[in-house]
Amino acid sequence: MKRAERIFAWLVRIQPAHTRKRFADGMDYAWRTELDVARAKGALVATAFWVVTVTEAVLLAVSERLDGRSLRRSLTIDWRDAWRSLRAAPLVTTFAVASLALGIGGVTALFSILNGLALKPLSVREPGRLVLLGALPQKDSDLALAQIAATNVSWTNPIWEAFRDRQHEVVGGAFAWAGDRFNLSSTSASDIVQGMWVSGGMFEVLGVNPVLGRTIDMRDDVRGGGPDGPVTVLSYRFWQRRFGGVPDVIGRTMTIERVPFTIVGVTPAGFSGPDVGQAFDVAIPLGTEPLVRPRDHALDGRSVWWMNIMGRLAPGDTAERATARLRALQPQIRDATMPRGRSAADQERYLAEPFVLVPAPGGRSPLRRVYGEPLTALLWVAGLVLLIAAANIANLLMARAAARRRELALRLALGASRVRIARQLLAESVLLGGAGALLGAGFAVWGSRALVAQLTTFANNVQLDLGLDWRVLAFTTAVTAVAAILFGVAPALSISHLSPNDALKERSGAIEARGTLRYASVVLQVALSLTLVVSAGLFTRTFVALATRDAGFSRGGVLLVGVDVGRNPVSGNGRIALFERFRDATGAVPGVASASLSYNTPMARAGWNTFIAVPPDSPLTRRQRSSWINAVTPGWFETYGLHLSAGRDFDARDRRGAPVVAIVNRAFAARFLPGTNPVGATFTTVGPGPVSANPAYTVIGVVEDAVYRSLRAPMEPTMYLPVGQWDGPSSVVTIGVRAAGGNPSTLARAITAAIEKEDSTAVLSFRTIEEQINASLVQERLIALLAGFFGLLGLILAAVGLYGVTSHAVTSRRPEIGIRMALGATADGVVRLILRRVAWLVGLGIACGAALSAWASTFAQSLLYGLEPRDPITFSAAALVLTAVAALAAWLPARRASRIDPMQVLRTP
């Protein structure tokens, strides 16, 4: 009701004082009563109520201000006139509407993505009361940091259970969840959907009621499944997509990770889970995890950080008070969940790290962190395009107002008021703005969907709620209004000197409107478009630098086969033997040049690291002491195109019982084994390493540096150990397959058959290394693409603006040019005359634009790679491109001017 009250107060405030004084109470009472009635009749009637109420209140304010003159009459005439005059110049109108639509569409599309990502509350009951559990990095961190920390942190199941048992001392209700990808296939082919592990109370705490059946409740969330066995709840979207929305889906059995689950319910259409951007398809109880991962389930893992915890505050409570109560419980929770095998210092840090509850009405979104900054940068870029479009339209309208000076002066002479004429010009602007906004909204709906589709990769299925809500509509309206005022006021100003006499005394065709405004708008356009071209240049060069960076491994020709053996009972040595059989079977497939197996692959999103022991007096910071780890089979370096620069590759000798060996990269050798021949040297790790006894590793080879996880990171120390010596091998590994020739993806079928022969329970997934690299560059590619698009758009708009101004100048200076030519000026001289003024405008624009870009580009520093924000090459190239385009745009009318026939001009009266 609070929001409604604010709107009512605003509707009263926009009325003139006398109306307010007389009717405020009565209107307020009537609105409230009608709103109650409308709400009782449902959402549709309530929406209609708001539309009618706001429109009528605005009309009331306007008609009261017109003081009794007929509202309808005074408005319709203006619209009709405006419509007629816009139709009379279809080319100008089309161009104006199109450039406006692209500008408005661009900013609206980006805003609606930001809205879906960061502003929109979850569609659950009272999202304002939701809080997310986080941990503060330092005791005195502020809320903004806490919010980031809460989004990025994850928790172990023992922590959740400890919190769950004490939740009612802190919040009204709490739940935990974890996003995951589930395989619905019952064969070794994969059918991956977006899954979610949920604790029993999730749907109840969120206040989400099923559209069909029931949701998962406490009884279902017990280890091994509740009274109905393992159950699952489907999302509305998945139910529609997979089952065509049939109602008898309840009670059916669905295979998830080879375990039969009973479908018990379907969630409503608007609900996509607490993770924004990652809509779930199927949700299953946390308690069923031991069924899905019988060998290595994580429910008792005190070091497996995989879930998030959310709570609902009791009515009237605040996040700060709840945090204070939680801190009182913190020692008990931390103490009961201490991860095993931690050093004393780490244990202390674990106990001290303070819990915090941060408001989370919009849910949790890791995407927000990744895309928030680039989207905001792009929003500014699109805003610049809109500004250029507005300046351009202002120019066009001013030119038209100048051309219509005689007509307007005649109207004045016939008794039209100045306000009336200004209103007509404004009406044209509003019509243009309205048409631009409508088209722009359509463009935005399409554009934002297309953009979100770009964010989806093989590893990350991004789904955002992009529906037009009041925020997006208000934003578009505000943007349009600002643009319409920008380009509507200029022409109205330009006729302010008009006098009725002008109609009588001025010759047609020889009238010059005030030039200053138009020239200023050209300078503005050139400056802004330089900024756009610079940003396009910076982002494109960043993308190219990353896409062509020498990653150390070969970027093509390798097929990555993800293998999950979690359902096979073997472990330890047995599992390693199985992996080796997989590798051999894959290597024997015709068309395979080499096959090798590893825990991690280059630029996968996962990482594995440890700390290397250094002398006590080492200057290395804690962070610098870490090294990436990978476990690989012999031949792995060859498969991925990494060159051994010294020593030997792993071979069959390197297995358990033999001396523990490692191959390190150059960065590792330079940091941890400086000044010695690394081959033959030894080192040890601190804390849990890949080999449980923490032995001394003997370096048997040095390999060239290669990117481990991110193309943006410098080459980091990496140690490789043989799979044969790996303690507690993971159930998920990847086989890298280099094809003997042609597209490696075509080998997938044969490889599936080969691995199925070894283990029919293994679950496989396929991607190429190119796909994996491309997925890591989604953000950069998107920014470069959009910045390039907007840069081009800005360039075209500036060129058109310049062309228009020059053309207009040529037209109005025809008599002067004619006389000059009659007196002996050459065609080249005329071209120079025209271009000289343009050169001044462009020069001034470029100078302003360079200053603007130099200031603005520093904000984009974190998005750039391999170049400075004020990169001189990019700046000069952008200025050059803009000058060339401007020269072309001005040369066309200048050439026309040089072909003027002086005799003809002089003869014209």
Add this chain to the structure above:
Amino acid sequence: MLAALSDAPAHGYAAMQAIRETSAGSVRVSTGSFYRRLSLLIKNGFVEEVPGPEEDDPRRGAYYRVTPSGREILTAERDRLAALVAAMDGLKPAHRRSRP
């Protein structure tokens, strides 16, 4: 609106309700349009503001009643419409031509 306010003074919302009830919902009226027309009627002197009953909820706003000139307009309009209806009632049913 004049008819709705002619019996006794009423506050705005009550007058809107009266219009809806007497017209059995066929006349649609919203708060904004009601006050826009009310403002015109007051300006033309057909309706005036009067103090409401003392025990009434002040949040309902002012009470309004029809002025003598408003009553004249109402009577004249009522008479004109009644005459129109009477004239239509007086028309004979159209003669139906039968086939030969």
